[in-house]
């Protein structure tokens with residue numbers, strides 16, 4: 001049973017919003033562009049591996065948590081790509097989407113990737129990450145008084161990755177090997193938990209899941225304000241009149257362009273907006289017009305008169 005689904009991470013949504021509004025001449029534009037590409041690449045890899053889970057009838061009673069985030073007792077975050085809970089064991093999985101060849105130097109704790117072009121770079125090594133997660137779950141299980149073995153593995157999402165010299169443990173293999181790995185784990189460990197205990201542990205794990213904040217700390221001065229024209233690749237701010245946003249450059253008219261813009265505002269600046277902030281950011285001169293727009297959006301309003309602000313919901317684009 002899937003308890004925690006994999007959503008598009010907030011970091012990706014925020015970077016997409018930022019790149020819509022950042023000038024392409026901005027000093028950090030290509031940095032953010034590369035950052036987004038890397039995040040998307042990783043997310044796609046995780047999705048590819050996720051599909052494997054739904055072809056394992058022998059898994060019986062189990063719980064899956066995709067992108068499970070938890071805070072440890074020291075206040076630091078653990079982000080686990082996939083967590084599988086069965087009656088036999090708990091599995092922590094790191095998913096890597098890497099192009100080229102990887103080799104690991106155990107002495108130096110260094111993962112080296114050789115790109116198809118021959119250039120080398122070092123990557124965050126997943127083995128130390130897994131050990132860190134494993135230690136945490138040992139502490140959690142013992143605190144909660146569950147006796148359950150912990151398994152861990154690194155899965156390569158990209159079938160073209162060449163796995164070179166790597167340690168024997170923890171195992172590292174291609175996504176196609178996940179099924180046989182799970183089968184072996186099921187044979188290796190006998191069932192340890194009753195159905196009631198399994199359910200209880202799953203519930204406790206779910207209740208501890210947190211969602212990390214992602215903040216780029218970009219000053220408002222660096223981003224393009226306004227409702228931006230999608231036909232002009234978000235480079236031109238549209239003007240408002242009688243319920244419609246119009247692009248002064250290409251003439252495109254839209255009622256809904258505001259929703260995308262307001263969602264950008266939520267992701268980049270704040271999920272709260274006052275009438276004044278709205279007028280300033282979206283270039284609406286009249287307070288009454290702004291009021292009408294905000295009322296029509298059916299947002300939850302908090303407070304009265306001058307202190308009143310509206311809450312921009314995170315499902316603004318889909319509701």
Ligand SMILES: [Zn+2]
Nearest residue numbers: 229232247250
């Ligand atoms: Zn336009």
